[in-house]
Amino acid sequence: MNKNKNKNKNKITKALILGLGLSFATTSFTAFAANVPEGTKLAAKQELVRGNGNEVASLDPHKTEGVPESHVIRDLLEGLVNQDADGNTIPGVAERWETPDNKTFTFYLRQDAKWSNGDPVTADDFVYSFQRVVDPATASPYSWFLEMTSMTNAADIIAGKKDKSTLGVKAIDTHTFQVHLEHAAPYFVMMMGHTTVKPVHKATVEKFGDKWTKPENFVGNGAFVLNNWVVNERIEMVPNKFYWDNAKTVLTKVTFLPIENQVAEMNRFLSGELDFTYEVSNEHFRRLKKDHPESLQIKGSLCTYYYNFNTHKKPFDDVRVRKAISYAIDRNIVTDALLGQGQKPAYFLTPEIIAGFSPELPAYGKMTQNERNTTAKKLLAEAGYNKSNPLKFSLLYNTSENHKKLAVAIASMWKKTLGVEVTLENQEWKTYLETKKQGNFEASRAGWCGDYNEPSTFTSLMEGSNTTGGIHYQSAAYDELIKRGIEATSAEERTQLYYAQEAQLAKDMPIAPIYQYVQTRLVNPHVGGYAANNAEDKLYSKDMYIIAE
Template sequence: MYKNKITQALLLGAGMAVATTSFSTLAANVPAGVKLADKQEMVRGNGTEVESLDPQKVSGVPESNVIRDLLEGLVNQDGEGKLVGGVAESWETTDNTTWTFHLRKDAKWSNGDPVVAGDFVYAWRRLADPKTGSPYASYLEMTTMQNASDVISGKKSPDTLGVEAVDAHTLKVTLEKPVPYFVSMTVHTSMKPVNQKVVETFGDKWTSPENYVSNGAYVLDNWVVNERIVLTRNANYWDNAHTVLNKVTYLPIENQVAEMNRFLAGEVDVTYEMPNEHFSRLVKEHPEDVKVTPYLCSYYYEFNTAKAPFDNEKVRKALSYAIDRDVIAKFIVGKGETPAYNFTPLATNGLEVEMPDYSKLSQKERVEKAKALLAEAGYGKDNPLKFDLLYNTSENHKKIAVAIASMWKKNLGVTAVLENQEWKSYLDSKRQGNFDVSRAGWCGDYNEASTFLAIMRDGHSQNYPKYTSQSYDKKLDLALTAASDADRSSAYKDAESLLAKDMPIMPIYHYVNARLVNPKLGGYPERNPEDNIFSKDLYIIAD
């Protein structure tokens, strides 16, 4: 659909020239003794059509998967989730408040422009600027970057944001509070740079393949909406000599069974996920293809607390208590997921949680409490509760929604009308507050509890439930200023307790990452809990 027949041809020509170089030169990241296939191309399922490929205008996992290949931030992650240099060769701080990053002098954009500190300044100011309307603007507030809150609210201009280019290859960041994990936060999609000249020249059209300029391992070759996104090697990438895959294709397959069938037919190398009902069979019949790995991600339903009757805590608690999480985790999804009674996954670094009282009851006891709470709120046979349950198009999400709606109907006499929307419409409905109860999932942007808990802050751009609690916000403030890890952990524990008490969301289960992976695909990261897969680190092994 979109293809630059001149500029891209020159880039691809250069890329292919490099790609035909001896693999002994290119494959420094490939273990000794591994023979590489002649054809180095990967096809990856990506769940749905992406909302955009603009890093400052997206909020979803499908978008991040593609952007991670196109754009490189200050740091990357290895297969175990450990930080490694990206555009930044090194960084330092003496107080966890002022951070200095030293950028590679050989980093270039795909059009040949050097990648400079000013590119990050521009991108981060753009992220904070209310004119951009970024769904991830609040992420900068989470970093405590100087003046971020005032810039996002329009009280100060973007050029007051606490980031500056000391020179072309030195970036200085000033935070308002010490954040020892700040560097890990810069891995996130929203913090990746964009080429100012290109963005200002083409406006919203800069993400079209004929205009897209990237600084990552790949360039955007072709994008056919609802069909495929094709990436090819970026000859100007600073570490191109260590990239092996020449071509990466992302397919927006929403139906998990269709995706599974295409994998089994050899058309897909990595699936986005797996159909829940086929998991056991696939483990038995194709054990070499099934990969189940840790994943810092929570599945939950969120209430629109700004809308009656979900402004009533008793209604929210009743619906939450009536969900049999064991049934959902073990039988509806059943790939190793664990029932969730708190928001933050228990495997998160430094997390301690005191489970809420309702988690210690039997399901029968929870249902009885739910009935009583709903009656106290004024709902029952004479005044039945009915509302819409929104979810994004997916057979797996549909099965969970059907099961939970059935539990509500059977246990409480409540009617949930299922409403599915395609990804872009679903996101827009949530941002506009056009929902009653909505399916949600949140995956850690870094391995620390604040990546989950902060989105429930009053005014956070991802706080779709419109949860407002001064007590909750104060607990997160205490975590930021904590004198010790123990104090920080205690503040997070208190915050989780408040979420359980106020119930703006219904945690349902904590994910594992289960997908089908071609055994010939080398370098697949099995110990990265954030599931950050960089195609530049992958390769196809010869038969």
Template sequence: MYKNKVSQAVLLGMAMAATAFPSFAANVPDGVKLAEKQELVRGNGTEVESLDPQKVSGVPESNVIRDLLEGLVNQDGDGNLIGGVAKSWESEDNKTWIFHLREDAKWSNGDPVLASDFVYTWRRLADPKTGSPYASYLEMTTMKNAGDIILGKQSPEKLGVVAVDDHTLKVELEKPLPYFVAMTVHTSMKPVNQKVVEKYGDKWTSPDTYVGNGAFQLDKWVVNERIVLKPNTHYWDNEKTVLTQVSFLPIENQVAAMNRFLAGEIDMTYEMPNEHFKRLVKQHAESVKVTPYLCSYYYEFNTAKAPFNDERVRQALSYAIDRDVIAKFIVGKGETPAYNFTPLATNGLDVEMPDYAKLSQKERVAKAQALLEAAGYGKDKPLQFDLLYNTSENHKKIAVAIASMWKKSLGVTATLENQEWKSYLDSKRQGNFDVSRAGWCGDYNEASTFLGIMRDGHSQNYPKYANKQFDGQLDKALLAHTPAERAQAYKASEALLAKDMPIMPIYHYVNARLVNPKLGGYPVNNPEDNIFSKDLYIIAD
């Protein structure tokens, strides 16, 4: 998932027997007195692209949709899988999955949530007519015929999902996938109401027509100002929801968000201004939350354009970045330098650092200079290109620092170009960029959620990277019989990325934000940062 951006033993385990998983809601500890006013205000980074789960690809959108819509499963505060619309599920072979849905799950208009709603939604996700930026995610689940449907070779009705009856959903995969259930947590897999979508088309997401099945429903949406949610009284677990209102504010400037937090206007920021982090830790330690985060910050090349179709140019620019300086001094909140795409904390990952990671920065620069000269660039022919990033002071500071490194060590001129979130995403999807800032957050805790987007033809593969050997290693991982075999395939995949360099890994995130100390239920052990407002509550002074 694009970031503006967990310990789950089930991911790599054997097929599960039929088991009922308990619901998780805001269980207020004994002795905790609740505030009379239960209204939460969150900074959300930017104006959302949409509130249609099959039309979005970013973290800000998912933050809101997670409250409005509920998929088959949710996560608790530690990232463990728990029941959502599904009260239980089972598989004997990790290939055919049966989900048993709650009879009391309802849409916000009072209609029952049925197995057929998921069939409709997933067909819609795969249908090329929808144009979902996350269509390839369905192919990554190996759901039967998903790949052919996305390419227009088969009709959406051929997708491997059927409603056995109103409350039983059957899913058929082409290959065994032990972590399939975890993949259904993702935003793109959340159901939409067929009658509403077909009646209103793209306008179904307006407050007057939005019908969801989550713990909250859309009350107001003032573009570039705020999105306001109120409890969905038809939600099956509504009696445990404590908050009476949740507001999301599109604040792109981290300093402005910090100031509004310190003034008591918001309860949770999207991020923190890097340059104020140490001061905030010193002066407001009770409000600073730094937690693990399965996210990678990187720059991507448009490999379909010269000179970035030359791996020597890509390698040179990557080697010249001093990642230690970026991680420790430019961001400096506990982030770690990255020489591979997948965060090292990801379940089942075993990565060997590439050779350039073992060099000193001086040695990397010397190697970068030689590579760029071999590619035909130097004083007489300096390399110039545009560097795209989405509007953010933090992204700007990083871009300025890296552009300076390139200029100083290689004589390269990178012209910075910032675009607001929607335009930035559109530019990347259309291939209108040279080099672009990117951030990817794991959609589930397994290496394929990162490496899979680099597969040839993936809808999120904006660098247009194509390597049959790389794709073959991902296929090996999918067919692996043991975790060790799978890890070996992922190691080989990372090695190919380090050689071909379609992207430049820069650092692995931590999640650092300001949080009201009076906000109860805030999850500190979920590295995917999946926060459900139904689990939160405000404590009295």
């Protein structure tokens, strides 16, 4: 794990050197596409079938917030930058970029970038798309992402105080796009690889409204174009003949299958229906490791699994209850016995694999589990709960056998240690997201995967105006630390503020971090170009191909 961590840090350092376009240099790259090794014999049929967990909530990049959606959108739409197989930031629509001060960024777009209907991709497309994200009328669940960049006027536009036209973006000319920030952000270019800042085709969106993502209406600028979408069954796409690098795309068809049950997904993989899975069933991991080692892929991941408390509702409006429930989770049993794939116990929201993140464990992380349990009992008793008045609450999770089994096991820990009575409630992905957004829950399963390799991609999640996570916490002290982090003028100052933010979370306990992920899936050895070293799990189908068996 430490070796992979250091390797990742070296890669991200390289990405920063290449991607930030410091004042003394302009960054320039050669084209990037699938690299088929010389001598590789390609299969006659170049069709890839990918497991994708849940049915996507939407294919509109400005109205999504989940990982399943991002996997699909990454193939259909291309932003300013992409990532290579090792997670380095590389050109997308922007072939180069520069900045004099890490506050003003100028992106030079490819002359040959086109939409799937043949229209050129222009700087105006990015102006329109960025403004659409912050426009309150769009109701983007990720509008906060642009606010976190400190993009000029983003916060006021989202709050309805200023018009979207005042956002700090402009088209210098047809192929030159410029962004202005209120505070320096040396990692800004890395942030531009996120789903939310991918462009949409203005004429198509305005003509069809919410129906623009239907296959018959869809216009994108990615390597693939939407061909068929049968809800809860499959999403199919074919190469975009107008994509600037289409000549190097090997696959002729890509299919995403929404399979929530990991055992069913595993069986379909083993029968040859899938080329790779979304994840792996926990209880079958050891057998798969023994019987199918050639197909098992495990890599470190910029993701944390946690339980989210609604601090505005009883019983979790009491910090003593939140701490008791968190402390009584035996994280070592979760990672070693229930999962056993290399996951690490989590006492922070930010995973330690993230570049430049090495905080001191909070006090409860240094305790033995017996000490945590003893403290949890004391806290719960102080809050007024005991055998005659047991704590009762519901735990929400999105439909998944892995989430269910973990919830059952942790509920058993709470029952045994604290006498807590937990009702488990599952909902399908789209409903689960809406329930969380509306705050109609007491405690909820959650997971967060970094949008870029820097601590703020995690710590900003709990900022008060963040509708994804922070809205159910809302701490003035925490929000002030976030503000100071954004305004920090040095990397050292910013890092210390990240540690302070994590310390505030440990004090307030709005979430119970449980474990740091690894990404485990089954991948058929005939899949070439699979990005096994990309810690953010950004898998571009354009870089893959099928090897002849």
